[in-house]
Amino acid sequence: MANLIICSVLVTGSSRGIGLELVKTFLNKRNPPEHVFAACRNPETAQELKSLTSKHLNLVIVKMDVTDKASIEVAYSVVKETLKGHGLNLLINNAGIAIYHSADETTAEDMMRVYETNTVGPMLVTQTFAPLLKKAAQENPNEVMSCSKAAVIHTSSSLGSLESTTHLYPDALIEYRCSKSALNMLTRCQAVTYKTDGIIAVAFEPGWVQNDMGGPKATLKLHESVGGMMEVFDTLTEKHNGMFLDYTGLTLPCKGKIKASYQKGWIPDYRDQTRLIAMIPPAIFHSVGSSTRPSSRCNDHFTKAWECFSNDSASTDNSA
Incomplete structure (x- = not known):
């Protein structure tokens, strides 16, 4: 299913980092989407994103604060009007924040702030845009479940895996870790909820990326992480519904034993x-x-x- 043609995509948190790189990569595809919606809190200050509009007429910048339901609903109206009766094929919930606290340093306010953006935000955005996702699936009733039909992608983190608590930052980023663990569960629940509508939901670990959150010592450049995820997007089907994958397509653990996505004939680097x-x-x-x-x-x-x-x-x- 390589090189899927995705007619429309919405990316949240698109003013910088992974979100901006996703938008750029979609715009530069051989067969780019007819509509690329780049959602961010403050479009007026997103200079690099704004600079792309002169070169790409299919780019629509949408103001959206994922913690504000009213803001999400206004963004929905803009997207719906632009699509002119058609559905939205792909929703990528990428917006996220992190606070660097340990378990004994965090506060209820900090925990709720991170949850509001990283977990509740993706829930509200998905709920609001579900009608457009369902419409996209209905427009292609005979197509297999995929990102070109209707899909929800959540940018998660392996730090939200219960299996990784003793591996990386065991006593730090407590708010972030808990919010991403909850996001993984949300993905699983949405996979069950929207399956009958022809929509798949998948969580992704983009890797340790050199951006504002990952820092300069991170092991992956933005184009490596996003390029990998984009390749995996093309392969997603119903069998991936509810899964937690990394940017290379490997299945990541949330609990219990771990099994990698191994394909016959593949030799790992x-x-x-x-x-x-x-x-x-x-x-x-x-x-x-x-x-x-x-x-x-x-x-x-x-x-x-x-x-x-x-x-x-x-x-x-x-x-x-």
């Missing part, structure tokens, strides 16, 4: 190996040898470990 090796239970991996150095033996070890692990994890729940 070094970056994939180190990520997946960390996901395989030590007892299983060590039983077949270990190597986290880029080598031909690492591919062999990974494959053997994967075979053992996949056979042991047939009942794994990979949903968000």
Whole structure:
């Protein structure tokens, strides 16, 4: 399903970072959407976003504060009017904030502030735009569930995974972590709710990205993260509904055992190996040898470990 033609897409939090890069990438596709809606709180100060309008007539900048229901409803009216009776194919809830507190430093006010943006915001935006998503699905009744039919994408984080609490920042970003864990559950619930309407809902981990939130020491450049996610968007179908994926398409854990998205014939590169090796239970991996150095033996070890692990994890729940 490569190179899907998506007629319309809305991206929240699009004035900078991942949101802005998503907008740019959609605009520069070989077959760009007829309508790219870039939503942000303060369009008047989004200079880089505004500069794109002169080159791309299909770009519509929409004022939206995801914590303000009235603002979301006004944005909905703008999008609906622009679409002129057609539906919205793809909604990407990307807007998010973080506060760097530990569990004993946070306050109720800080926790609620982050939840309001990172969890309640995506819920309200999805609820408000659901009629347009449903309309898009109805316009293509015979098409398989995909991003070109109707889909909701949430920008989440592996820091919201219950399995990762001991790996990265175990006692920091408490508000952010809790809000993203809740967002993963919201994704799962929306997947069930909207499935009968022909809409899929998927949560994405964009990786540690060099932006305002990730900082300059992050391991991924914006175009690497967004480029990877865009490729995965093209492959999404009903089987991915409710899942939590990373920017390469691997299934991430929320609880219990972990099982990677392994396709026959795929040979992981070094970056994939180190990520997946960390996901395989030590007892299983060590039983077949270990190597986290880029080598031909690492591919062999990974494959053997994967075979053992996949056979042991047939009942794994990979949903968000």
